[in-house]
Amino acid sequence: MKPVNEWVEYYIKTLILVEQASEHTARAYAQDLHQLEKFVGALDQVSTKDIRAWISSMMKQGLAPRTVARKLAVIRSFYRFVKRQGWRTDNPANRLLTPRFRPLLPRTLTMDEAHDLIESAKNMPGPLGLRNWALMEILYGAGLRSQEAVSLNIADVDLTSRFVRVRGKGGKERVVPFGTKASQALDEYLLRGRKALVRTRTTALFVNYRGGRLTTRSVRRIVKNVLATGAIQRNVSPHWLRHSFATHMLMNGADLRVIQELLGHSLLRTTQLYTLVSQEHIAKVYQNAHPRA
Structure with missing residues (x-):
């Protein structure tokens, strides 16, 4: 198994090389994961309760529900990848409800x-x-x-x-x-x-x-x-x-x-x-x- 501090690096590389994510998207994903790590500690020990507390903290800080929902989607995707690799047996973000928000209409030209x-x-x-x-x-x-x-x-x-x-x-x-x-x-x-x-x-x-x-x-x-x-x-x-x-x-x-x-x-x-x-x-x-x- 890879050391925990290499999980994010390997995940981001996979996003870019396999899933063809843009560098901008990959940087945003990495930033979200580092924010979670800073809040809860080691990513291999994160629990559903920890992620729920992180979400609650962001909502109290006034972050828009859309932003919080995006961050949760990143965390859910990351732990799905981690589980697929066999580094954890569960996805702690799976059982959490996504904050509801009104869809943002695409901005267009006439x-x-x-x-x-x-x-x-x-x-x-x-x-x-x-x-x-x-x-x-x-x-x-x-x-x-x-x-x-x-x-x-x-x-x-x-x-x-x-x-x-x-x-x-x-x-x-x-x-x-x-x-x-x-x-x-x-x-x-x-x-x-x-x-x-x-x-x-x-x-x-x-x-x-x-x-x-x-x-x-x-x-x-x-x-x-x-x-x-x-x-x-x-x-x-x-x-x-x-x-x-x-x-x-x-x-x-x-x-x-x-x-x-x-x-x-x-x-x-x-x-x-x-x-x-x-x-x-x-x-x-x-x-x-x-x-x-």
Whole structure:
């Protein structure tokens, strides 16, 4: 059996290498586990009562139920892993109830805002501008996560059939279609952008100015730079484009289960959050348009 102080390290490595979790997610998980360890002591001796006391302490400190629920999910996942490895015979977090909270609606762009944002990227000059345009088109056009986009290789993209092979969470693969606008952007980028940026052999589709594979941090910076051109005055993250993809698909009549497949969601209830977003949109349209609203 591994020493207890190596449990977290091994768990985090497994998250990154096997389950394809992002570095940001892995750091957050590690932080939650270290907080529990600081509160209760050695992780191999933690009991259900200890975790309940930790949860109670966080609630008394005023942490939002959503935050506490996320931390509990991390602890539950960690001890499920520990039990699977045979380091403990139980999962002390299993019997605890998750704090109830109202689902947070995904933050989205309007269709006009999505169009304006992508057009701003399209108008950026040089090879990096072509890359930014193609990246924004594929994030919105295929509903990809940032990690999925930066993990793409050239061989994953079929410009003829307009499909992209995506490696999602947990290493699960899915094939997602993209439209003519994304196809045009990718074609331009591959012909005139990527060739000017790549200096050594690499399979990466999206590269930085030195020719290396983009990171998720780079994607956030790219979106921030596009926003700085004055496209829209909102603090937009790359994930907004994925949320917007799903919401706009639903608003235009797409079946919820098809959207689930396109997004790579394991559970339909995750995708169902987008129905709440579209209902909110319908209510706003009604309020603005109906004479007796």
